[in-house]
Amino acid sequence: MSAAPAPPHAALGHGHHEGPVSWPTDAFMGKASALKLGMWIFLLSDAFSFAGLLLTYGILRAASSVWHQPGEPAFGINFTAGLTFLLICSSLTMVMAVAACRAGKRGKTMAFLALTILGGALFLCGQFHEYFGIGTHGLIAEGLHLGGSHRATTFFVITSFHGFHVFSGVVIMSVMFVKTARGRYDHGNVDAIEATGLFWHFVDLVWILVFTFVYLIPEPGVLP
Amino acid sequence: MKAESHVTSTRSYLWVFALLTVLTIAEVGVVKVTSMGRALLISALVLLALAKAGLVLMSFMHLNHETRSLKLTVILPFVLPALYAFVLIAEASWRLLP
Secondary structure (H helix, E strand, O other): OOOOOOOOOHHHOOOOOOOOOOOOOEOOOEOOOHHHHHHHHHHHHHHHHHHHHHHHHHHHHHHOOOOOOOOOOOOOHHHHHHHHHHHHHHHHHHHHHHHHHHOOOHHHHHHHHHHHHHHHHHHHHHHHHHHHOOOOOOOOOOOOOOOOOHHHHHHHHHHHHHHHHHHHHHHHHHHHHHHHHOOOOOOOOOHHHHHHHHHHHHHHHHHHHHHHHHHHOOEOOEOO | OHHHHHHHHHHHHHHHHHHHHHHHHHHHHHHHOOOOOHHHHHHHHHHHHHHHHHHHHHHHOOHHHOOHHHHHHHHHHHHHHHHHHHHHHHHHHHOOOO
């Protein structure tokens, strides 16, 4: 049985090229690759999911005369400000990983990716601590229950949906770390690392908005 | 030439990182310290959050390097949800007024 001739584009199969791929310049999208445009489309749809959740949250909160029910704990603003700072740090290391990959430096790319993964993992630990408490009482033990009130339910749905994104980001970046180690993204072949970066920065961007709307906006007449 | 642009982009990332940190401190600051009215406080918090989101979008996500069409593709779809949010939240709080 003779092997069928490889299609002419086989040499351009995903990831199996040397160096940056030069895409033809598009009149509207410039040099943006199909992978990057696909990631932007995904992020737009994902952003609408978050927009729907935050819009629901805003309407429910604006329509209730008592938002913070008696017996429910307050959210820890200082702690979550720390988590916000952690995500901002991991966004910086991610953008440095993209820059290192573009410059063709594999070791540096891997180091910055590892730091970004560490930031994401620490954020997840922080969220676990916030919910369940590590060595102390978490929000659940203090009386915040899913279904207990609009405040509790929107809090858990929004923050866990975001936490799931952080988890996905950590998994994706770990896969990219292994692929980078295998030399898949050498010689400035930055496209996939850049798309991963777009996802991670989006997770950071959403958290910036969640931090403001869910944690920072105080109760009327009650300043923390 | 290439190395030079690499250095300037690293510097701009560090500036954006510093700005994001300062804006986060400012957010916690206005909530904890100020005695401004609630409407003003919420407006300030929303503006600070949008400034941070814009910085991430333009610098870290490189949207400032993309074409005008791609920028509009990303940003324009959020005009309507923002409008819905404004109208629906205003309507919901209006009903609570005595």
